[in-house]
Amino acid sequence: MQVDVLLGLQWGDEGKGKIVDVVTPNYEIIARFQGGPNAGHTLIFEGTKHVLHTIPSGIFRKDAINIIGNGVVIDPITLRAEIEKIESHGVTVGKNLLISKKAHLILPTHKILDKFSEESKGQHKIGSTLKGIGPTYMDKTGRNGLRMGDTQLSNFKEKYTNLVAKHKKILGNYEYQQLLDETENKWFEALEFLKKIELIDSEIYVNNALKAGKKILAEGAQGTMLDIDFGTYPYVTSSNTVTAGTCTGLGVAPTKIGEVIGIFKAYCTRVGSGPFPTELANETGAKIREIGHEYGATTGRERRCGWVDLPALKYACMINGATQLAMMKADVLDTFDTIQVCTHYEIEGKRVDYFPYDIDGLTIKPIYKELKGWKTDLTKIRTMAEAPKEFLDYITYLEGELDVPVSILSVGPDREQTIIRKKN
Ligand code: GDP
Numbered sequence: 001m002q003v004d005v006l007l008g009l010q011w012g013d014e015g016k017g018k019i020v021d022v023v024t025p026n027y028e029i030i031a032r033f034q035g036g037p038n039a040g041h042t043l044i045f046e047g048t049k050h051v052l053h054t055i056p057s058g059i060f061r062k063d064a065i066n067i068i069g070n071g072v073v074i075d076p077i078t079l080r081a082e083i084e085k086i087e088s089h090g091v092t093v094g095k096n097l098l099i100s101k102k103a104h105l106i107l108p109t110h111k112i113l114d115k116f117s118e119e120s121k122g123q124h125k126i127g128s129t130l131k132g133i134g135p136t137y138m139d140k141t142g143r144n145g146l147r148m149g150d151t152q153l154s155n156f157k158e159k160y161t162n163l164v165a166k167h168k169k170i171l172g173n174y175e176y177q178q179l180l181d182e183t184e185n186k187w188f189e190a191l192e193f194l195k196k197i198e199l200i201d202s203e204i205y206v207n208n209a210l211k212a213g214k215k216i217l218a219e220g221a222q223g224t225m226l227d228i229d230f231g232t233y234p235y236v237t238s239s240n241t242v243t244a245g246t247c248t249g250l251g252v253a254p255t256k257i258g259e260v261i262g263i264f265k266a267y268c269t270r271v272g273s274g275p276f277p278t279e280l281a282n283e284t285g286a287k288i289r290e291i292g293h294e295y296g297a298t299t300g301r302e303r304r305c306g307w308v309d310l311p312a313l314k315y316a317c318m319i320n321g322a323t324q325l326a327m328m329k330a331d332v333l334d335t336f337d338t339i340q341v342c343t344h345y346e347i348e349g350k351r352v353d354y355f356p357y358d359i360d361g362l363t364i365k366p367i368y369k370e371l372k373g374w375k376t377d378l379t380k381i382r383t384m385a386e387a388p389k390e391f392l393d394y395i396t397y398l399e400g401e402l403d404v405p406v407s408i409l410s411v412g413p414d415r416e417q418t419i420i421r422k423k424n
């Protein structure tokens with residue numbers, strides 16, 4: 001068997017949580033491979049909204065095993081809160097959740113370092129979610145980090161104290177004591193609570209499951225344009241959000257990757273700082289934000305909104321080897337007379353049809369193709385036979401440009417508001 005991958009093609013918040021939940025019945029295992037509590041994945045079913053940060057979006061489906069892979073970074077406080085919230089909805093979290101021993105821990109001081117780093121950047125701040133992601137991955141690659149498996153060692157407390165001492169040196173005179181006092185006890189209590197979840201060698205588990213013929217879906221967090229290597233650096237997150245991240249974040253060989261489902265909105269959003277060529281800092285952008293409820297699931301921040309950006313999407317399909325696409329939130333555009341699609345950019349008078357290396361400081365003019373809006377309420381349609389012509393034209397145009405079929409269409413936030421065009 002092979003591992004299928006579902007990941008974001010834009011700047012995150014494409015609707016990954018919703019679609020993973022929808023397709024989970026086709027899989028036995030759902031595994032997160034990178035990111036951490038910076039993610040906010042929303043699932044809506046039976047009238048209730050759930051937001052997941054670290055736990056894979058298969059958790060609400062009976063029989064699915066959910067794995068937090070080695071590439072993920074874990075804040076025990078957030079993870080505990082997530083488990084308690086899920087359990088308050090009557091879903092038991094026990095054998096259906098497994099955590100890699102190799103997943104790194106976000107310490108309270110990592111979150112303080114994140115805040116310290118952002119404040120020191122001033123107007124060039126990344127717009128981080130301040131969940132400690134950057135500093136934790138820095139300690140991972142700097143070979144200082146603590147991993148979930150370390151919590152089972154007798155000298156864990158000593159390792160913790162040594163790392164915190166390092167952090168305090170970096171923080172110098174920065175006011176950290178109060179923040180640390182507020183969270184340190186909670187952090188250790190949360191680790192105690194998490195002892196009820198089994199720690200595993202997830203790379204062995206996943207590969208054995210593949211050998212046994214089990215179907216596995218890897219769930220991405222963030223999006224391709226936030227990838228540490230291929231995103232709009234430095235305005236990115238600190239992990240590989242792309243398909244290759246599945247290999248390192250779960251211990252799956254490249255030859256074991258199956259379908260790659262790239263997910264994108266029928267428009268585009270970004271939260272935090274950084275380049276966004278098709279951003280609409282005007283009434284149209286505000287209209288998309290209001291209709292689409294474009295406010296962060298993790299931070300509540302306003303999301304910046306704009307039109308679909310084909311150069312960025314083509315780049316994302318290439319880097320990920322997307323074999324299928326899921327197009328989300330088309331219903332948000334239901335009332336628009338026309339819809340714009342950016343086909344290329346004009347930079348210093350030249351036509352550019354790929355995402356440039358350094359977009360900062362350049363004047364980028366997005367060039368648009370205008371398509372007719374469908375002016376139909378899509379939220380009630382469940383089959384392509386009911387879809388208006390203009391909507392089909394929009395899909396066909398994007399498929400032609402991206403050279404990848406759109407196999408999933410989402411026309412509303414609820415689990416039910418989904419059209420599967422091709423079974424995966
Ligand atoms: P993720 O991080 O990729 O899982 O996406 P988020 O959950 O952060 O953001 C997606 C938002 O759009 C959530 O509020 C979803 O409930 C909502 N959503 C998902 N699909 C649709 C859709 O097709 N139409 C509408 N109107 N909302 C959607």
Ligand code: IMO
Nearest residue numbers: 012013038039040127128129221222237271272
């Ligand atoms: P999901 O999985 C959207 C953005 C932040 C910031 C940058 C770096 O819900 O799609 P970090 O906290 O990682 O240091 O922030 O990345 N960002 C996201 N934007 N969706 C996310 O996750 C994001 N996770 C991080 O806003 O610009």
Ligand code: MG
Nearest residue numbers: 013040041297
């Ligand atoms: Mg999100």
